[in-house]
Amino acid sequence: MSRLSCEKRRNEMLASVASGANLRRNAWLMLVVLLFVSSGCGSKGSKGEASLERPARPVKTFVFGDAVRNEVRHYPGRVHADRSVQVSFGIPGRILELPVIKGQPVAKGDLLAGLDARDLENALASAEAVYQESRTTLARLEAVAASGAVSQQEVDLATARMRVARAEVSVRRKALEDARLVAPFDGTVADRFVQDFEQVVADQPVLSLHDGRFLEVRIEVPEADMVGVDPAALGRLSARFSALPGRSFALSLKEVVTSADPVTQTFPVTLRMPRPEDVEVLPGMTATVEWVPPARPGGPDRTVPAAAVLGAPGKTPWVFVLDPDAMTVSRREISVGSLVADARIEIESGLEPGERIASAGVHHLRDGQAVRLYRPEGGSRHESR
Numbered sequence: 001m002s003r004l005s006c007e008k009r010r011n012e013m014l015a016s017v018a019s020g021a022n023l024r025r026n027a028w029l030m031l032v033v034l035l036f037v038s039s040g041c042g043s044k045g046s047k048g049e050a051s052l053e054r055p056a057r058p059v060k061t062f063v064f065g066d067a068v069r070n071e072v073r074h075y076p077g078r079v080h081a082d083r084s085v086q087v088s089f090g091i092p093g094r095i096l097e098l099p100v101i102k103g104q105p106v107a108k109g110d111l112l113a114g115l116d117a118r119d120l121e122n123a124l125a126s127a128e129a130v131y132q133e134s135r136t137t138l139a140r141l142e143a144v145a146a147s148g149a150v151s152q153q154e155v156d157l158a159t160a161r162m163r164v165a166r167a168e169v170s171v172r173r174k175a176l177e178d179a180r181l182v183a184p185f186d187g188t189v190a191d192r193f194v195q196d197f198e199q200v201v202a203d204q205p206v207l208s209l210h211d212g213r214f215l216e217v218r219i220e221v222p223e224a225d226m227v228g229v230d231p232a233a234l235g236r237l238s239a240r241f242s243a244l245p246g247r248s249f250a251l252s253l254k255e256v257v258t259s260a261d262p263v264t265q266t267f268p269v270t271l272r273m274p275r276p277e278d279v280e281v282l283p284g285m286t287a288t289v290e291w292v293p294p295a296r297p298g299g300p301d302r303t304v305p306a307a308a309v310l311g312a313p314g315k316t317p318w319v320f321v322l323d324p325d326a327m328t329v330s331r332r333e334i335s336v337g338s339l340v341a342d343a344r345i346e347i348e349s350g351l352e353p354g355e356r357i358a359s360a361g362v363h364h365l366r367d368g369q370a371v372r373l374y375r376p377e378g379g380s381r382h383e384s385r
Helices: 003-018 027-051 118-145 152-178
Strands: 057-063 072-081 084-088 093-097 111-115 180-182 187-192 205-211 214-222 236-240 252-256 266-274 286-292 303-305 318-323 328-333 335-340 344-349 356-360 371-373
Touching: 057 318, 111 205, 118 152, 214 286, 236 266, 303 356
Parallel strands: 057 371
Antiparallel strands: 057 356, 072 214, 072 286, 084 205, 093 111, 111 180, 187 205, 214 266, 236 286, 252 266, 303 344, 318 328, 318 356, 335 344
């Protein structure tokens, strides 16, 4: 029933009810009529009208045949310490000094923790006394050995005892030095695992220390993005943090694992960044790594992302081309060449430079479909610039 006929029928019913002798008595009946007619006409008409309007589908696009292609790629990453160690005492003992707290910056050589060293000091003093005595005995025997009062065997025995005593002094001195735990490099105390006056055993972790100069950002790169990558010419790498909007931090390549993860089929890549001086970036934070590969040399780029090309057995490959005026996409058959670096396919014919084509989500498109440009706030993983 059309909206016009619904309104006519409603007016007729209301007039019939209102013509009754008692208008007050028919008030409830009028209300029922209004509800009945509205539910029977208005909702069905609205639904029918809404079904005629389908929202435009968001689509990622790029311009084919740009003179310089500068494709930006984004990867989620996590911050790690560039160098992290757990420090411990080489001897057992009871902790008497623990002057540092979590998050405290330290310089190389600063005291981190100290053991009760009284027994060690006494042992060193005893060893030094024995050593001095052995030296005195050896000197006396060597003085009288020329007259034949003592044999050479006694002199050799005294020499051996002196050397043993000297070695014992070195051992006791090293043990006393090991009772003090000092920072091996400039850094930050990441964590403490013990408390004051706690008894520890040899090699028990006391605290962890992070390098204070650099940070690592680790990402996982899909195998398609590793094709043809030259580590010596990567282009521009930078990191962004959601907690620091508008800031970008330069990165450099540290290492690339050349075997893919058997589960995710991605390649672990480790990047390095200097620790910022004006803001705090800590291990464990998440980052978005932006990679801008170097532009392809030569003339116009006649490649498209492999994900933009559709095909079926026995059919010519095709892409979806955007009409910027009508904001619709149309199917266009193309002739393709070989697969090149960065998971892209060469286009031999079918597209003209300057045409904008859909680059992602093409399996959900149909010929003549209304679309709108996909513009996420944080940027897409691959977008054309």
